[in-house]
Amino acid sequence: MATIRDVAEKVGVSPSTVSRVLNGRRGYCSESTRRRVLDAARRLNYCASAPARALVQGKTNVVAIGCESPDDPHPAQMLAAAQRLAESHGFHVLLSPAEDSSDLVRILREQRADIVLWARSAVELADGLLDAVSNPQQVVVAAGPANTAPPQGIFAAYWIDWEGIRSALQHLAALGHRRIAFLAGAGQGKDEMFKVEAAKLKLQMHVVYVDSEVDKFAAGADMAQHALRLQPRPTALFARNDEFAIGALHGLNEAGVKVPDDMSVVGYGGIPATGYCHPPLTTVYTPFLECGTIALQAALQACTSNTKSVLQPATTKLETHLMVRATTAPPPRGQ
Amino acid sequence: MATIRDVAEKVGVSPSTVSRVLNGRRGYCSESTRRRVLDAARRLNYCASAPARALVQGKTNVVAIGCESPDDPHPAQMLAAAQRLAESHGFHVLLSPAEDSSDLVRILREQRADIVLWARSAVELADGLLDAVSNPQQVVVAAGPANTAPPQGIFAAYWIDWEGIRSALQHLAALGHRRIAFLAGAGQGKDEMFKVEAAKLKLQMHVVYVDSEVDKFAAGADMAQHALRLQPRPTALFARNDEFAIGALHGLNEAGVKVPDDMSVVGYGGIPATGYCHPPLTTVYTPFLECGTIALQAALQACTSNTKSVLQPATTKLETHLMVRATTAPPPRGQ
DNA sequence: TTGTAGGCGTTATCAA
DNA sequence: TTGATAACGCCTACAA
Numbered sequence: 001m002a003t004i005r006d007v008a009e010k011v012g013v014s015p016s017t018v019s020r021v022l023n024g025r026r027g028y029c030s031e032s033t034r035r036r037v038l039d040a041a042r043r044l045n046y047c048a049s050a051p052a053r054a055l056v057q058g059k060t061n062v063v064a065i066g067c068e069s070p071d072d073p074h075p076a077q078m079l080a081a082a083q084r085l086a087e088s089h090g091f092h093v094l095l096s097p098a099e100d101s102s103d104l105v106r107i108l109r110e111q112r113a114d115i116v117l118w119a120r121s122a123v124e125l126a127d128g129l130l131d132a133v134s135n136p137q138q139v140v141v142a143a144g145p146a147n148t149a150p151p152q153g154i155f156a157a158y159w160i161d162w163e164g165i166r167s168a169l170q171h172l173a174a175l176g177h178r179r180i181a182f183l184a185g186a187g188q189g190k191d192e193m194f195k196v197e198a199a200k201l202k203l204q205m206h207v208v209y210v211d212s213e214v215d216k217f218a219a220g221a222d223m224a225q226h227a228l229r230l231q232p233r234p235t236a237l238f239a240r241n242d243e244f245a246i247g248a249l250h251g252l253n254e255a256g257v258k259v260p261d262d263m264s265v266v267g268y269g270g271i272p273a274t275g276y277c278h279p280p281l282t283t284v285y286t287p288f289l290e291c292g293t294i295a296l297q298a299a300l301q302a303c304t305s306n307t308k309s310v311l312q313p314a315t316t317k318l319e320t321h322l323m324v325r326a327t328t329a330p331p332p333r334g335q
Numbered sequence: 336m337a338t339i340r341d342v343a344e345k346v347g348v349s350p351s352t353v354s355r356v357l358n359g360r361r362g363y364c365s366e367s368t369r370r371r372v373l374d375a376a377r378r379l380n381y382c383a384s385a386p387a388r389a390l391v392q393g394k395t396n397v398v399a400i401g402c403e404s405p406d407d408p409h410p411a412q413m414l415a416a417a418q419r420l421a422e423s424h425g426f427h428v429l430l431s432p433a434e435d436s437s438d439l440v441r442i443l444r445e446q447r448a449d450i451v452l453w454a455r456s457a458v459e460l461a462d463g464l465l466d467a468v469s470n471p472q473q474v475v476v477a478a479g480p481a482n483t484a485p486p487q488g489i490f491a492a493y494w495i496d497w498e499g500i501r502s503a504l505q506h507l508a509a510l511g512h513r514r515i516a517f518l519a520g521a522g523q524g525k526d527e528m529f530k531v532e533a534a535k536l537k538l539q540m541h542v543v544y545v546d547s548e549v550d551k552f553a554a555g556a557d558m559a560q561h562a563l564r565l566q567p568r569p570t571a572l573f574a575r576n577d578e579f580a581i582g583a584l585h586g587l588n589e590a591g592v593k594v595p596d597d598m599s600v601v602g603y604g605g606i607p608a609t610g611y612c613h614p615p616l617t618t619v620y621t622p623f624l625e626c627g628t629i630a631l632q633a634a635l636q637a638c639t640s641n642t643k644s645v646l647q648p649a650t651t652k653l654e655t656h657l658m659v660r661a662t663t664a665p666p667p668r669g670q
Numbered sequence: 671t672t673g674t675a676g677g678c679g680t681t682a683t684c685a686a
Numbered sequence: 687t688t689g690a691t692a693a694c695g696c697c698t699a700c701a702a
Contacts, residue, residue, distance in 0.1 A: 077406045079405055096427075272552055278612070
């Protein structure tokens, strides 16, 4: 692999000259050297080493994105958009599993990235990443649902999950439902939030779990079966995510239960598929994509701008949005 | 940020000693220095700089994955699996848009990654990346559908798209279908392959396009409407991907066309959602996940093993698999 | 068991 | 307009 020296020797100038030409630094060289350098660089297929550059400049042009399940539709969409955005600013995207923040902390400490985007639930946890910032050039931003309060020390775009949950439950309550099953999946998640909101609306509710949710659709179908056996039987199902809801639709159909006549179903997330299942699913849209874009945009601008201004902590709150479609109706008579 | 020198000074030894201790190099130091070094490193929150290390070692512990649409279910699943695999070997994942190979070429040349996984259609194009390898430690592997022949010079896991297409068409032909519409989307893709295979089976076919496929489900619904207006009307729809097929199901349902009684539908891809739409979709499973895992596994082992053996070029061919479900049946009588 | 010295490839500062 | 020179942080012979 050709180094900057090879180019310099080939042209008969010093490495610094080559560096200046290639980076368009001021102290404009004579047009002739300029040309010869560019020419030699092209002919030698020269490409500056990113590690070497990063070492001396303290800048990697990498944004690390911490995201729990990049194979879920919303994170995946966000990732794809972030990818395009980063690319348009000359940044690369580094993926981090982000089960907790430890991996991102390492990335920051090891100087693998200039920007860290914490894109997962519990935005407020991103505050903890600030301690890992080891370089004034590094920026931390966050995007996702806030469980409690938004983060304090960083730039973040978020929504409030319990607001979305409430809008779904209010919709069901307004239709006349009183007994609702919450399809919770395997882990603990919004169960508490659900209970609190349900209580406020004086709804009877039952939380349904499942052992494994590796196949979310199957888990949804399973939980729907469980829900049907509850006594008294609930008149509506509220799923923790859209995949559970779509799976539940399938389970109910197999059990001969008509949706929405015999049973209402509400999803959570608002992924594209919800508009094309049968019947189209009533669900709550959560603005993951928009939050990610806002946060990353801000970070990229801060990193790209010539001014050495630090990105000011700030929060942008976006709204969830209830999308009423065809899986919700009043409960059957006599219920 | 603490450097190796800070640690050395704190303990009162030289930087090399610290380096040796931290990297477990032989020439075991005395247990006491060892302890004091580890202790100081922890207290100072020391973390070796990845760029500095990469510069001197020529190793980044990064795998770059080139993948067209990380928000499609199959690529996303593959990515998530690759992520876990990479992590378990101490590697990070760098995402590349990979519309063509130019971005990956730069990544290789700039020494941003030790491994490049070309994970998209036209596996054979990955051969071109070999020219960009600038370091004997770098490895290129590929996973995805081969359009023509498998790649020659690298390790690759692939399947043959036209075999999958053929299995779908054979299934339809065996059911008695003679007129088939191919829902092709906006771009050019498997159109040619489809035509060739259809001709072999003496099937009449019509290719349906759509202007935009940003919303694939909507595009599928649109194309289904178009297909219904064809004269004579086809008795089966074969979609280029599962999203188109699911959208088509929706469009047909809205038009009052019964599936599979009035119209058969076949998808392509075999994403999880196909088992949970209504009716469950007959489709062809393509082993993207498996291919990606095989290729990456090989690359990681080659990079991790102590032996300085280069990864030998080799190809693994996996099979597509027709999954017959509930959207295909013989054509209506008199057709 | 430890320290010294050199270099990885690049950029930046300063002097010419 | 250009060229020395000195970092950046780390690793690894080699010498002590």
